[in-house]
Amino acid sequence: MPPPSALPRARQSRADSRLPQLLDAAAAQFAAKGYQAASIRDIVQSVGMLPGSLYCHFANKDELLAAVYAEGVRRISAAVGRALSRHTDPWDRLEAACAAHLEALLDRSAYALVVTSVTPDSVPALAATLVSLRDGYEALFVDLIADLPLPARTARRTLRLLLLGALNWTPNWYRPDGRRTPRRLAREFVQLLKAPLYQPSAHASSSAHS
């Protein structure tokens, strides 16, 4: 049922700018080709605009990337935040965060992918901004790992870098596949860290291969 009087018409007609589509298109192109190789022509064309029109919304290509990157961080943060709210056990929370992170990276729109695939160094003018955005997000994992009940002397920082590196690298090899979902991959990653791999007893090791 439509609202009795379509009041926000005027406001909406201003609001329905193509800016969101523009961001989407930019995210897609940046993720697919990288920042440099994605041309403004290609980006705007996919939303039916002309190159010059981009500059109504962004001062230049760099700022467009900054906006996409920020949105990417926002989305992945939100997804991880939502996932965390459903768990209390520290290890479960870590696994849920990994799963949400991987889902954002592997399943969804291109925003999250931009965050991991665009190296800040490759855009000197933005490097500081992008690094700070990414650090803001990764602070979340600092907390998650701080909450883990780990053996004394565990190198928590290294653990975080190990885990995030593994997660962020997945787009380099992951191919969608019914069996190996992002969620299951996250479970496996965390499981490998949780469980002891080292087996002092020799025969156990040999039996593993047999």
Added chain:
Amino acid sequence: MPPPSALPRARQSRADSRLPQLLDAAAAQFAAKGYQAASIRDIVQSVGMLPGSLYCHFANKDELLAAVYAEGVRRISAAVGRALSRHTDPWDRLEAACAAHLEALLDRSAYALVVTSVTPDSVPALAATLVSLRDGYEALFVDLIADLPLPARTARRTLRLLLLGALNWTPNWYRPDGRRTPRRLAREFVQLLKAPLYQPSAHASSSAHS
């Protein structure tokens, strides 16, 4: 037999070919800016040549990348190979491989970095070639992990992807620092996988943080 008095002209004219410098320069630029953003101008300029001269050595920019990439894989493979030859224990061998991998990535010239920082997808015409080069190298890790004495049912492929992902991601955050050497980082990574992180006993966990 060459004339005794002859200056080593012929040999020298081979030796002082600027092709190696060209490759070095290309590696440096590709690693620093990415394939697209590194211009042929920049590359040749840093060895004192002119753009057209590049084409005496390579048919085009793609082939230049292919050569750098191949050399990168060759170097990192050789380094890892040398490191492996000094160990027999499976875990030691894995750690040595990781250390050599990280050293190549973080310490040395830019060749290895090109291998991890240039996404094959970003150069469609070369994608297959590059992927196959990288796979050839990573096969080494398949073997190393196959040799590990692991508990039954361990997801060895996932373990490999976890570890290589973590290693390959390091250039995104690593900053040279006397204390945290690549070698030590490799040790910590492997240690985190070897040892059990999960602690069934509740108090142990809480005491870790208290």
Added chain:
Amino acid sequence: MPPPSALPRARQSRADSRLPQLLDAAAAQFAAKGYQAASIRDIVQSVGMLPGSLYCHFANKDELLAAVYAEGVRRISAAVGRALSRHTDPWDRLEAACAAHLEALLDRSAYALVVTSVTPDSVPALAATLVSLRDGYEALFVDLIADLPLPARTARRTLRLLLLGALNWTPNWYRPDGRRTPRRLAREFVQLLKAPLYQPSAHASSSAHS
């Protein structure tokens, strides 16, 4: 009749029209950068408007220039007119005119500068208009020089072109400086010309500079 209690809305809305500021800004930009290089963006921005809003006041950039130019001629004419009204001796009147001309050019707002710095040829569509505006003003000097008691056969037109050229060129080298005021400069220019031409008696002329 407007309601007595009405705030002076109507009058104010006229008064606070930003048209005068717009003209000022345009004069400043045209004078500083030239007609072509001064962008509408820059002009409107300095009065807090948006580019589209300019077209509420002027049909296009050319008409904006025409308005500024006309105002420039009007101001300099008025200034010279005021100065003339204070003198009766022909040479004094010429010097006063030169002083007013130079003051408008060197001291004041940018309007007068637009008149001398924007070459009519650089705006073909307006060339005729601008030339005619400038000629209107320069006619004043035709009269001033016609009134001078000069030796027979003096090339009065050439004298005018010499003098106006020298005056109009001053912005190319003049730098504000306490000692060399526009007024003093006008005096010096006229003196250099007057000495020979002014002829109450022969020795006066030669002694004028000694």
Added chain:
Amino acid sequence: MPPPSALPRARQSRADSRLPQLLDAAAAQFAAKGYQAASIRDIVQSVGMLPGSLYCHFANKDELLAAVYAEGVRRISAAVGRALSRHTDPWDRLEAACAAHLEALLDRSAYALVVTSVTPDSVPALAATLVSLRDGYEALFVDLIADLPLPARTARRTLRLLLLGALNWTPNWYRPDGRRTPRRLAREFVQLLKAPLYQPSAHASSSAHS
């Protein structure tokens, strides 16, 4: 008689680049439209090149202007120098210099015109360079005027600025015309100044015009 064997063929084919034509075309366009309004497209098109080809010869548009401006100064300096070498009397030398200056400005190619029509301020990045080039040329007039036998206390600097201003402004009004040649104009300008300043005897000066 042609050389028996056209040896410098090879050398010439390198030397016959279109750089001179490029400079000529740039001078023409800059003089006709001003620096900003003259587009690179127009300039190169008039010598049958493509826009990108310009950058084989000049790093950017500014450097092209710098080259044209420098050549303009060189040409006008050379012309004035040649003219000076034919006279010894100070006033004759000044008049000859003015004639050569005006001829370069009004008759010939566009180079000289660029020097007077492109305001250094309009190209901030080049302002210092252009001003210094122009000052180098105008130093010539400093000397010429220093050599004039003038009444004591004559403001020689002002005299120079008056004269050069008048000369440089001529392109704003001069229209080629059989009777009023640049040479004759120079004579009239100098005459207007000379009469009073020139002083073999006091009555001669007053009688000169009668």
Added chain:
DNA sequence: AATGAATGAGACTTCATTCAT
């Protein structure tokens, strides 16, 4: 092996201007 002038395409960006609101 190397040069340097030239190409042709395409890059990002700015411009004056329009128009529904």
Added chain:
DNA sequence: AATGAATGAAGTCTCATTCAT
């Protein structure tokens, strides 16, 4: 009177590449 999104053309400049020398 003013906005702001959009246009379409044009701007300068860079790119990988070619080729006669």
